[in-house]
Amino acid sequence: MHTDQQVHTLSFLTHRSAGQWRQVFVLAGRLGYDAAATTRLAADVADELASNAQPAAAAAVLLHYLGDVDSGVAALTTARYVCLTAVLVNWVCTRAVSTHRSKTGKDSVAYKVSAFVTCVDGGEGGGGNTDRRNRLCFC
Secondary structure, three states, X not given: OOOHHHHHHHHHHHHHHOOOHHHHHHHHHHOOOOHHHHHHHHHHHHHHHHHOOOHHHHHHHHHHHOOOHHHHHHHHHHHHHHHHHHXXXXXXXXXXXXXXXXXXXXXXXXXXXXXXXXXXXXOOHHHOOXXXXXXXXXX
Protein backbone atom coordinates (compact mmCIF):
# COMPACT_ATOMS: atom_id res chain seq x y z
CA MET A 1 0.00 0.00 0.00
CA HIS A 2 1.26 3.47 -0.90
CA THR A 3 1.49 6.37 1.49
CA ASP A 4 -0.02 9.76 0.65
CA GLN A 5 3.50 11.11 0.12
CA GLN A 6 4.27 8.39 -2.45
CA VAL A 7 0.98 8.97 -4.26
CA HIS A 8 1.57 12.74 -4.35
CA THR A 9 5.13 12.24 -5.60
CA LEU A 10 4.00 9.90 -8.37
CA SER A 11 1.18 12.28 -9.32
CA PHE A 12 3.62 15.20 -9.28
CA LEU A 13 6.00 13.44 -11.68
CA THR A 14 3.17 12.32 -13.95
CA HIS A 15 1.61 15.77 -14.19
CA ARG A 16 5.00 17.40 -14.72
CA SER A 17 5.89 15.07 -17.58
CA ALA A 18 2.49 15.81 -19.13
CA GLY A 19 3.00 19.58 -18.92
CA GLN A 20 0.07 20.04 -16.53
CA TRP A 21 1.69 22.87 -14.62
CA ARG A 22 -1.30 23.85 -12.46
CA GLN A 23 -1.49 20.38 -10.94
CA VAL A 24 2.29 20.38 -10.50
CA PHE A 25 2.13 23.42 -8.25
CA VAL A 26 -0.84 22.08 -6.28
CA LEU A 27 1.07 18.87 -5.64
CA ALA A 28 4.28 20.77 -4.83
CA GLY A 29 2.33 22.49 -2.06
CA ARG A 30 1.07 19.15 -0.77
CA LEU A 31 4.61 17.79 -0.88
CA GLY A 32 5.77 20.66 1.33
CA TYR A 33 7.82 22.71 -1.16
CA ASP A 34 9.02 25.92 0.46
CA ALA A 35 9.23 29.28 -1.34
CA ALA A 36 12.76 28.70 -2.64
CA ALA A 37 11.94 25.22 -3.94
CA THR A 38 8.76 26.52 -5.57
CA THR A 39 10.73 29.29 -7.28
CA ARG A 40 13.27 26.77 -8.64
CA LEU A 41 10.40 24.53 -9.74
CA ALA A 42 8.69 27.44 -11.48
CA ALA A 43 11.84 28.32 -13.43
CA ASP A 44 12.28 24.69 -14.51
CA VAL A 45 8.60 24.24 -15.41
CA ALA A 46 8.57 27.49 -17.43
CA ASP A 47 11.62 26.31 -19.40
CA GLU A 48 10.03 22.89 -19.98
CA LEU A 49 6.76 24.42 -21.16
CA ALA A 50 8.51 26.86 -23.49
CA SER A 51 10.64 24.09 -25.00
CA ASN A 52 7.55 21.91 -25.45
CA ALA A 53 5.76 24.53 -27.57
CA GLN A 54 3.52 25.77 -24.76
CA PRO A 55 4.59 29.43 -24.61
CA ALA A 56 1.29 30.70 -23.16
CA ALA A 57 1.55 28.26 -20.24
CA ALA A 58 5.21 29.22 -19.77
CA ALA A 59 4.15 32.87 -19.65
CA ALA A 60 1.55 32.12 -16.97
CA VAL A 61 4.18 30.41 -14.80
CA LEU A 62 6.72 33.18 -15.39
CA LEU A 63 4.23 35.88 -14.47
CA HIS A 64 2.42 34.19 -11.58
CA TYR A 65 5.17 32.26 -9.80
CA LEU A 66 8.30 34.21 -10.70
CA GLY A 67 6.93 37.72 -11.25
CA ASP A 68 9.13 37.92 -14.37
CA VAL A 69 7.14 40.35 -16.49
CA ASP A 70 9.74 40.73 -19.25
CA SER A 71 10.09 37.00 -19.87
CA GLY A 72 6.35 36.50 -19.48
CA VAL A 73 5.57 39.09 -22.14
CA ALA A 74 8.21 37.58 -24.43
CA ALA A 75 6.59 34.16 -24.01
CA LEU A 76 3.14 35.62 -24.72
CA THR A 77 4.51 37.23 -27.87
CA THR A 78 5.80 33.81 -28.95
CA ALA A 79 2.41 32.27 -28.17
CA ARG A 80 0.68 34.85 -30.33
CA TYR A 81 3.11 34.19 -33.21
CA VAL A 82 2.57 30.40 -32.95
CA CYS A 83 -1.21 30.88 -32.93
CA LEU A 84 -1.19 33.25 -35.91
CA THR A 85 1.11 30.92 -37.84
CA ALA A 86 -1.20 27.96 -37.21
CA VAL A 87 -4.23 29.99 -38.32
CA LEU A 88 -2.43 31.11 -41.47
CA VAL A 89 -1.29 27.60 -42.39
CA ASN A 90 -4.82 26.27 -41.79
CA TRP A 91 -6.32 28.99 -43.99
CA VAL A 92 -3.84 28.46 -46.85
CA CYS A 93 -4.23 24.68 -46.76
CA THR A 94 -8.03 24.94 -46.61
CA ARG A 95 -7.99 27.25 -49.65
CA ALA A 96 -5.72 24.85 -51.56
CA VAL A 97 -7.99 21.90 -50.84
CA SER A 98 -11.11 23.93 -51.69
CA THR A 99 -9.57 25.03 -55.00
CA HIS A 100 -8.63 21.43 -55.80
CA ARG A 101 -12.18 20.28 -55.00
CA SER A 102 -13.76 22.98 -57.19
CA LYS A 103 -11.46 22.16 -60.13
CA THR A 104 -11.67 18.36 -59.94
CA GLY A 105 -14.88 17.67 -58.05
CA LYS A 106 -12.86 15.35 -55.82
CA ASP A 107 -12.10 15.57 -52.13
CA SER A 108 -8.90 13.55 -52.05
CA VAL A 109 -7.20 12.64 -48.78
CA ALA A 110 -3.91 12.38 -50.68
CA TYR A 111 -4.35 15.93 -51.98
CA LYS A 112 -5.08 17.19 -48.45
CA VAL A 113 -1.83 15.68 -47.22
CA SER A 114 0.04 17.08 -50.22
CA ALA A 115 -1.48 20.53 -49.66
CA PHE A 116 -0.51 20.47 -46.00
CA VAL A 117 3.08 19.45 -46.79
CA THR A 118 3.26 22.17 -49.44
CA CYS A 119 2.01 24.75 -46.96
CA VAL A 120 4.42 23.62 -44.28
CA ASP A 121 7.30 23.68 -46.74
CA GLY A 122 6.53 27.29 -47.54
CA GLY A 123 4.81 27.31 -50.92
CA GLU A 124 3.96 25.44 -54.07
CA GLY A 125 6.52 23.84 -56.33
CA GLY A 126 9.94 25.43 -56.47
CA GLY A 127 8.68 28.83 -55.31
CA GLY A 128 8.72 27.85 -51.66
CA ASN A 129 11.40 28.34 -49.09
CA THR A 130 14.14 25.76 -49.64
CA ASP A 131 15.99 26.48 -46.38
CA ARG A 132 14.86 23.68 -43.99
CA ARG A 133 15.64 25.82 -40.92
CA ASN A 134 13.01 28.39 -41.90
CA ARG A 135 10.19 25.93 -42.61
CA LEU A 136 7.21 25.67 -40.34
CA CYS A 137 7.16 22.44 -38.41
CA PHE A 138 4.12 20.98 -36.70
CA CYS A 139 5.61 17.56 -35.96
